[in-house]
Structures are given as C-alpha cells and as structure tokens.
Amino acid sequence: MKLLRPSDLAELDGGLFVHGGTEVVPLLRDGILTADTLVDVRGIVPRGIEGNRIGAGTTLAELEVDPQIPEALREACRLAASPQLRNMGSLGGNLLQSTRCWYWRLEYPCRLHGGDRCHAAEGEHREHAIFANDFCASAHPSDVAAALLALDARVRTSRRELGLAELYRVPDDADRRTTTLEPGELILEVELPPVEASVYLKAMDRKRWSFPQVGVAAARTGGGTRVALAGVAPIPWLLAGPEDVDGATPLPRSAWKVDVARALVGRALADLG
Numbered sequence: 001m002k003l004l005r006p007s008d009l010a011e012l013d014g015g016l017f018v019h020g021g022t023e024v025v026p027l028l029r030d031g032i033l034t035a036d037t038l039v040d041v042r043g044i045v046p047r048g049i050e051g052n053r054i055g056a057g058t059t060l061a062e063l064e065v066d067p068q069i070p071e072a073l074r075e076a077c078r079l080a081a082s083p084q085l086r087n088m089g090s091l092g093g094n095l096l097q098s099t100r101c102w103y104w105r106l107e108y109p110c111r112l113h114g115g116d117r118c119h120a121a122e123g124e125h126r127e128h129a130i131f132a133n134d135f136c137a138s139a140h141p142s143d144v145a146a147a148l149l150a151l152d153a154r155v156r157t158s159r160r161e162l163g164l165a166e167l168y169r170v171p172d173d174a175d176r177r178t179t180t181l182e183p184g185e186l187i188l189e190v191e192l193p194p195v196e197a198s199v200y201l202k203a204m205d206r207k208r209w210s211f212p213q214v215g216v217a218a219a220r221t222g223g224g225t226r227v228a229l230a231g232v233a234p235i236p237w238l239l240a241g242p243e244d245v246d247g248a249t250p251l252p253r254s255a256w257k258v259d260v261a262r263a264l265v266g267r268a269l270a271d272l273g
C-alpha cells in the first residue's frame with residue numbers, strides 16, 4: 001500500500017484519507033476497508049480554533065478544554081472515547097466514523113454492506129436505532145456530530161459549504177451511504193453560529209470510554225432551541241421538539257432507549273433554563 005502526505009489541496013488525487021487513524025487503521029486491519037493508496041491529510045486540513053471557526057484537524061482533546069468552544073461540544077468531546085483516542089482523533093474523522101453495528105463490524109452481508117437483510121432488525125438490536133430504522137437500524141455513534149447539529153454548525157469542505165445536517169443522509173436501497181460527501185471531498189473546517197447556552201448529556205453503559213446509548217445535545221440561540229440526539233438513528237438526529245420522542249419506532253429490544261431519550265431531553269432542556 002502506498003502512503004501519500006500531500007502539503008497542498010491541489011495534490012489530492014484519490015486514495016483513502018486518514019487523519020488520526022483511530023477509525024481507519026482498525027478497519028483496514030480487519031479488511032472492512034481496502035485501499036491501494038492511503039492519503040495522510042494532516043498537512044492540508046486546518047487544525048486549531050479561531051473564534052467560531054474550528055479546523056477539521058483539531059483533536060477532540062483540544063476541543064474539550066478550549067473556553068471558546070460552546071459547552072455542548074466540549075462536553076461531547078470530553079465524554080467520547082478515551083484520553084489516548086481523543087488525543088489522536090480529529091473532528092473531521094469523528095464526523096465520518098462508521099457505524100459500530102456489530103453485524104457490520106463482523107462483516108455480515110447486511111444492507112450497509114450491499115446485502116438485502118438487516119441482521120440487527122432480525123437479531124440482536126438492544127443498542128440500535130429508534131428512529132429511521134426500517135432499512136438499516138444502526139445507531140450513529142458520534143457524540144460530537146449531535147452536539148454540532150444542535151449548535152447548527154456549518155461545514156466547509158474542499159468543494160462546498162453545507163449545514164451539518166446536509167452532511168448526513170439516511171441510507172436506502174438506492175444509496176447505502178450515510179453521508180453526502182463525494183469521493184475525494186475533504187472536510188476542512190466547521191463554523192459555529194453564536195450560541196447563548198448549550199448542554200450535552202450522555203447515557204452510556206459505563207461511566208467512561210463508551211459510545212452513546214443515547215446522547216442529547218441542546219442549544220439555545222437567538223432563533224430558539226435546537227435538540228439533537230446521538231445513538232438513536234443511522235445519522236445524528238434532530239428533533240423538531242421534545243414531543244418528537246413520542247414518534248420513535250423502536251425495535252422490540254431497543255424500546256428502553258425511548259424512555260432514556262425522553263428523560264435526557266427533558267433534563268437537557270431544564271438545564272438550559
């Protein structure tokens with residue numbers, strides 16, 4: 001396998017992007033990802049925080065301690081993974097991490113792998129989605145994405161600017177992808193609008209180093225309050241209001257997540273005041 005280290009965007013020409021490698025390396029090792037060329041993007045993706053702009057190469061460890069960063073995003077980073085992973089893992093890589101669905105990771109020929117069955121829906125799905133789960137019941141694992149969705153962040157890529165919500169799509173028969181990023185498109189920067197107050201709450205199966213069972217981000221801006229959830233749908237999930245939780249469609253053994261989501265949404269809104 002070839003490793004490229006471009007120093008200019010103009011040098012990009014295909015290949016699999018890698019930043020911290022905390023996701024790419026295990027997937028390559030397990031044969032879930034394959035590539036002839038690995039492109040280390042650390043030389044071309046901005047890193048650091050300047051006012052409301054965050055370079056996509058900024059690590060979660062840097063975000064969790066920076067006072068310029070709204071509370072919801074800092075807390076989402078602080079509660080994610082382990083200190084070692086947060087030191088390596090970049091913001092851009094976190095937004096593009098793959099599902100933790102155990103069937104997908106074990107390479108069952110499920111719908112996200114191009115097959116015609118959702119093994120989780122028929123099998124073990126205690127940790128799976130309670131919204132938008134009829135095609136694929138995977139639960140999006142990014143705390144950070146839920147926080148950015150509540151904060152109404154915008155993303156700048158090497159080709160366009162888009163709202164964070166537009167970065168994601170619910171997979172379907174015609175297109176199995178969960179993001180709208182095109183091959184070769186690089187996330188460069190995230191921009192946050194002004195926020196008055198924000199909060200992130202997370203239910204996990206132990207106190208540290210655990211993906212969200214349910215993560216709830218709430219943010220109050222001049223225009224109102226936004227609430228977004230992690231771990232409940234194949235993509236980060238924006239609620240139109242707290243009553244949206246009542247419209248959840250859990251699988252038989254993921255119904256407990258609806259109660260957790262309802263409780264955390266109520267608590268997050270109370271914390272916002």
Ligand SMILES: Cc1cc2nc3c(=O)[nH]c(=O)nc-3n(C[C@H](O)[C@H](O)[C@H](O)COP(=O)(O)OP(=O)(O)OC[C@H]3O[C@@H](n4cnc5c(N)ncnc54)[C@H](O)[C@@H]3O)c2cc1C
Nearest residue numbers: 019020021022023024080081089090092093094142143187
């Ligand atoms: C054990 C474990 C526990 C974890 N727990 C949590 C958790 O609780 N909450 C949570 O939110 N996350 C969690 N994570 C995810 C972790 O935060 C991510 O793996 C990390 O942030 C990814 O960043 P990276 O730079 O290492 O990405 P990489 O592994 O380098 O890349 C990940 C993906 O993003 C692509 N990519 C990377 N940068 C860019 C870019 N700038 N533009 C376009 N594509 C890009 C890569 O091609 C790849 O597809 C956990 C991970 C592990 C391994």
Ligand code: SF4
Nearest residue numbers: 101110118136137138
């Ligand atoms: S939930 Fe999605 S990723 Fe998991 S088995 Fe079903 S189709 Fe595959």
